Every structure is written in structure tokens, then in C-alpha cells.
Amino acid sequence: MENIKNSIIKAYNFRHACKEFDSSKKISDDNFKFILETARLSPSSFGFEPWKFLVIQDISLREELKPLCWGAQGQLPTASHFLIILSRNINEMKYDSKYILNFMENVQKLPSDVIPIKNKFYKDFQENQFKLLESDRAIFDWACKQTYITLANMMTAAAQIGIDSCPMEGFDKDQVENLLINKGILDKNHFDVSCMVAFGYRKADPQFAKTRQSLDKIVEWI
Numbered sequence: 001m002e003n004i005k006n007s008i009i010k011a012y013n014f015r016h017a018c019k020e021f022d023s024s025k026k027i028s029d030d031n032f033k034f035i036l037e038t039a040r041l042s043p044s045s046f047g048f049e050p051w052k053f054l055v056i057q058d059i060s061l062r063e064e065l066k067p068l069c070w071g072a073q074g075q076l077p078t079a080s081h082f083l084i085i086l087s088r089n090i091n092e093m094k095y096d097s098k099y100i101l102n103f104m105e106n107v108q109k110l111p112s113d114v115i116p117i118k119n120k121f122y123k124d125f126q127e128n129q130f131k132l133l134e135s136d137r138a139i140f141d142w143a144c145k146q147t148y149i150t151l152a153n154m155m156t157a158a159a160q161i162g163i164d165s166c167p168m169e170g171f172d173k174d175q176v177e178n179l180l181i182n183k184g185i186l187d188k189n190h191f192d193v194s195c196m197v198a199f200g201y202r203k204a205d206p207q208f209a210k211t212r213q214s215l216d217k218i219v220e221w222i
């Protein structure tokens with residue numbers, strides 16, 4: 001047990017927001033599949049998986065993204081694998097959407113009498129409890145929050161097998177989405193861009209030591 005805990009904490013210390021990767025080192029297919037698997041197995045609200053992962057390996061597309069992504073200047077050209085994480089929008093996530101109804105029937109394989117019951121809970125949750133239907137932005141932000149769980153899981157899993165990463169929000173969302181729409185990669189009827197994450201092997205050790213507040217500053221026991 002102690003060994004497992006030590007190795008997990010070691011991975012958390014190893015992980016840092018890597019600004020530039022050694023572009024000569026590629027993540028093996030097997031290791032990258034392992035990273036994606038931790039995204040796939042991540043939890044989501046009601047289990048509805050409001051996400052999709054674009055693996056951007058096309059160098060010319062990465063070059064076109066670069067001027068739109070101020071926070072990915074070193075990562076875009078050097079990452080072994082570069083992901084754009086999409087989140088499903090209101091057309092997909094609203095309680096009465098085709099996506100949700102199909103999901104309950106064909107992915108979750110719920111019995112036909114359970115579907116309306118779950119759906120009623122989901123409707124009430126969206127309409128009244130979390131008020132997600134007040135604006136497109138509310139439901140987008142809610143879906144995005146969930147994609148960040150996959151982001152965290154992938155980065156931690158990668159760190160546990162010695163792979164570096166960087167999470168990124170440093171980009172112009174509208175411009176990135178327009179580029180992807182023009183390329184026929186993004187369908188705004190279904191998805192919005194949530195965030196980005198790069199994976200690879202660090203070119204150099206981090207310049208600065210990790211800074212974090214102590215636990216007593218961020219935890220309050222009641």
C-alpha cells in the first residue's frame with residue numbers, strides 16, 4: 001500500500017505544465033491508448049459522457065492552430081500527441097435530445113420502463129436544480145466541467161507512466177472553432193471546444209519548483 005501511495009504522489013510531483021516537449025520522442029500507441037482509456041472510463045453526470053477527443057496529429061493543422069493558441073506556442077509544434085477536447089452542447093445534452101434518449105437506450109441499455117424515470121430526474125435536475133437550461137452558456141459550462149475530469153485523469157495517468165503533459169485554455173475559442181468548422185472537423189450543432197491538452201516527453205526539467213499552498217490553507221474541517 002505504501003509503495004502504491006508513494007508512486008502516485010511521485011507522479012503528481014512529476015506532472016507539471018510542460019511548455020516544450022522533446023519532439024524526437026513519440027508516445028507509443030499502446031501508452032497513448034492507455035491514456036485515452038482513462039478518459040473513456042471517467043465519470044460524468046448521469047453517465048452521459050458529454051465529450052469527444054480530437055487527436056490532432058496533422059502538422060499543418062497544428063501550424064494553423066498556433067497563431068490562435070497563445071498558451072500552446074511551445075506545445076503545438078513539439079507534442080507527441082495533441083488533443084482538443086470537445087464538449088457536447090445543448091442540442092446534445094438537453095434532457096429531450098436524441099443523443100440522451102439514444103444513450104439511455106443503446107449505451108446504458110436501460111430497461112424501457114426505467115428510461116422515463118431517469119429522464120424525469122434528469123429534466124428536473126437540468127431545469128430546476130442546476131438551472132442548466134437558462135442559457136446555452138450554462139449548459140456548455142456544465143458539460144465542460146465534466147470534460148475537465150477526463151483531462152485530469154489523462155494527465156495523472158500519463159504522469160504515472162512517465163509521460164508529460166500540459167492542459168491548455170490559452171486560445172481564442174471562436175477562432176479555433178471557426179478553423180475546425182472550415183476544415184469540416186467540428187460540427188457546432190453537436191460540439192463546442194472545451195480545452196486542449198498536449199502529451200509527450202519533456203525537453204528539459206521544469207524551470208521552477210512547484211508552488212502550492214499548504215493543506216491547512218485550503219482545507220477546512222467542520
Ligand SMILES: Cc1cc2nc3c(=O)[nH]c(=O)nc-3n(C[C@H](O)[C@H](O)[C@H](O)COP(=O)(O)O)c2cc1C
Nearest residue numbers: 015016017019070071072166167168169170171210
Ligand atoms: C484549466 C487550465 C488551463 C491552463 N492553460 C494553460 C495554457 O494555456 N498554457 C500553459 O502553458 N499552461 C496552462 N495551464 C497550466 C497552469 O499554468 C499550471 O498548471 C499551473 O501554473 C501550475 O503549475 P504545474 O501544473 O506545473 O504544477 C493551464 C492549467 C489549467 C488547469
